[in-house]
Amino acid sequence: MVGAVAKYQKYVEYKDLDEDFLPILPIDWxxxxxxxxxxxxxxxxxxxxxxxxxxxxxxxxxxxxxxxxxxxxxxxxxxxxxxxxxxxxxxxxxxxxxxxxxxxxxxxxxxxxxxxxxxxxxxxxxxxxxxxxxxxxxxxxxxxxxxxxxxxxxxxxxxxxxxxxxPSFYEQTQIANFLDHETAKIDSLIEKQQKLIELLKEKRQAVISHAVTKGLNPNVLMKDSGVEWLGQVPEHWEVSRFKFVCSSIIAGPFGSSITKDMYVSKGYKVYGQEQVIPNDFEIGDYYISEKNYLELSRYEVYPKDILISCVGTFGKIAVFPENAQKGIINPRLIKATVSNKFNPYFFREYLKSDAVFKQFEQLSRGGTMGVINIGILNEIFAVIPPRTEQDNIYNFIQQQKNKFNHLIQKAESTIQLMQERRTALISSAVTGKIDVRNWKNPNNNEANTEFGV
The missing domain is CATH 3.90.220.20 (DNA methylase specificity domains)
Known part of the structure; x- marks a missing residue:
């Protein structure tokens, strides 16, 4: 971050140091x-x-x-x-x-x-x-x-x-005041970018939730879904319990079915929250032998199965990819296999929508919040657009995700640059790389214009 300190002058004279942590120092320090x-x-x-x-x-x-x-x-x-x-x-x-x-x-x-x-x-x-x-x-x-x-x-x-x-008491005071002012400006800008990121995430979720519950055509005729949290849906869509969308819904094995002594260095993979939460099925190193795999074959996971994290992480849902290793799910997952005539990726997005979260909250009353079981999942209402519309909605969602993710990444990069600037200013000021003895507090709101964010 040379540019972060380039506008500040250096001390006129430095002295060499026989110290590992700093080669030179202002002459009077x-x-x-x-x-x-x-x-x-x-x-x-x-x-x-x-x-x-x-x-x-x-x-x-x-x-x-x-x-x-x-x-x-x-x-x-x-x-x-x-x-x-x-x-x-x-x-x-x-x-x-x-x-x-x-x-x-x-x-x-x-x-x-x-x-x-x-x-x-x-x-x-x-x-x-x-x-x-x-x-x-x-x-x-x-x-x-x-x-x-x-x-x-x-x-x-x-x-x-x-x-x-x-440095001298006066210089210490100047450096402290300078860094208070400059870091406050930077912190203000960082806070604004963080708020922007939160707004972008909220907007992204709202766009997705609207697409999976209302469709893409703003002029389509609507009907009452009969479900409080869904409200109106396109007239030609069906509304049904989620269990009727699936050919099977299976919870992971009881904890006692998979014990630590069953794990081996290679074999058939055991999938859990570790893979579903980041949607990364290449990570993880829990494996079981072929013998145990066959005994637990009921829990085998197949491409396009929807995997749902069922403890403490509502909304963490992934579709098992085509190229993943053969394996089974662990006790913290539920796998839902949707019928062939449906798009599993559409229903993954639907299950992550606000409408489903509200249903989940209502169905969990009296139970343990943050825990999904098959009974709750079976009771959730799902919308069922025609298959071509499911595909179109999913493609639209991917485009919207790409757009919002790009904006979020830009904001995150801006934050990283500002944090690097903050670090560079602190480092340069307290080690005498810049001279702020003549610095004066401008007393104006530069935080709105600095960086041109």
């Missing part, structure tokens, strides 16, 4: 150890925990957490939590490769788990600059050389002796 910049503080809240706001370290940094929300694990007691003050730095210095974000800056007073390290900036240092510096390191796991043990821990005494870059 220093290198100090963390212990001269940050002071470790551990104050336990004890019985006063009820007076403190619960905080959490997340990808968005240190954020307030609602105890009553029920999100994530909530301990029985917070008495072992530690005090956090506004502008403290919070570090997670364990399981560092697995932890998405290892540093955060507290926006307010509160308390946080005692497993983290809480530091305050020593006078003469800007907490926000220190945060951006360690965020820069976190983006490429720059503390990896200091890990120890299986849990990849950076010990407190080791952390205290890590070297970090130190």
């Amino acid at each position: 220093q290198i100090h150890r963390v212990k001269t910049i940050l002071k470790l503080r551990r104050v336990i809240v004890g019985s006063d925990s009820k007076f403190y706001q619960l905080l959490s370290l997340s990808l968005k940094g240190v954020i307030p957490r609602d105890i009553s929300g029920g999100d994530g694990k909530i301990p029985e007691s917070f008495d072992t939590y530690q005090v956090v003050k506004e502008n403290d730095l919070v570090f997670c210095l364990f399981d560092m490769d697995e932890t998405p974000r290892t540093v955060g800056l507290a926006p307010q007073n509160g308390m946080i788990t005692g497993a983290y390290n809480v530091y305050e900036a020593i006078e003469g240092n800007v907490p926000k600059f220190v945060y951006y510096y360690f965020l820069y390191l976190d983006l490429f796991k720059g503390l990896k050389p200091f890990y120890t043990g299986l849990r990849k821990v950076v010990r407190s005494d080791t952390f205290a002796n890590i070297k970090m870059l130190c």
Whole structure:
């Protein structure tokens, strides 16, 4: 992302460094150890925990957490939590490769788990600059050389002796203010693109749902389907229970029918949610022997079978492809074989429509939400257009998916570019590759025009 920082000037003079992590440094910058910049503080809240706001370290940094929300694990007691003050730095210095974000800056007073390290900036240092510096390191796991043990821990005494870059207090302030302004603009643009992606996905689903329940001809005569969630359908369409569309509907075997000791390195494949959710039947490495395959032949899956994920993932449905390996379904799938006169791809799209989801919600009342069984599937009403119309609707849906997917991919690419720009700006500012000492906050809403998104 050279272009992201090309418009900013560099320092006039640099000095060479005998450091692995940085070859050059602005002439007036220093290198100090963390212990001269940050002071470790551990104050336990004890019985006063009820007076403190619960905080959490997340990808968005240190954020307030609602105890009553029920999100994530909530301990029985917070008495072992530690005090956090506004502008403290919070570090997670364990399981560092697995932890998405290892540093955060507290926006307010509160308390946080005692497993983290809480530091305050020593006078003469800007907490926000220190945060951006360690965020820069976190983006490429720059503390990896200091890990120890299986849990990849950076010990407190080791952390205290890590070297970090130190510009003057004024420059730290300028860098922090510059990055606050620039990253806020970028974050605003990213949020707009994320909202666009959600709108595109909603529109795509609405177009598909309309096509499979109303057809493609806006002038066709309509009739009442007799089904609350379907409303009117084209007059020449039939409406029937889904079970009458199929020659068979079979749930996967009971869990006890397939045990771990049955799996072999090669043979007949066992298909499950792992393949259906991403609609990728090449992945997966669960196989059974020919003997077990023949014993479980009732669950054999054939090309054009509709496979439905039946636990916790309503709407995850795929058609078994022609070129997939022979195999069976596992207990988390249902396979529906539609009659030869119907297009299975049309009915896959219909089963993923809003009309079917509403039926499923109604039929599941009193049962377990997110779980589909044959009884529920049998009761779902299906529309049955003539076969040629099924084919035309499916082809139309594919065209619409391609169009919307292209727009979504463009938005995702824009987000990726903006995230790269964000990373490049942080990296360049905290390592002295750009000089922002003379930067002034323009105080205008550039977020609407930057990038021309």
